Amino acid sequence: MKIDKRFAVLATAVALLTAPGLAVAQASATSAAAAERAAVPVAGPGWHHVQDFAPDDLGGCHTRGQWYLDNGANRYECRPAGVWQLWVLTDS
Known part of the structure; x- marks a missing residue:
């Protein structure tokens, strides 16, 4: 019984992570964060x-x-x- 519950939770988590809508939202959030970092001057050595x-x-x-x-x-x-x-x- 415990194994079935764990499998169900794991399967739900995998489904959520691989859902197309989430993948697109995550990709756009990642690219937005990269663009924000690029806009901020990077600290040089020291x-x-x-x-x-x-x-x-x-x-x-x-x-x-x-x-x-x-x-x-x-x-x-x-x-x-x-x-x-x-x-x-x-x-x-």
Whole structure:
């Protein structure tokens, strides 16, 4: 009896994953995510995402970025992404 229930659950899961409508929706979501990533500047070697700040806290982002400059970072950027993202450039 337990094996029959497990098989039924497995069969339902396989049917849902292979349904044509789901495959198209998943493919379009995947391509949309890839396009979004391509639109965002990619961090080069040595760039590290350090911290997120609230959309209205650009000053906090710059204050923390200055702290990183004072403590050995080469550069910092506050990037808009719905929130302010602090990115820091280091040697490693």
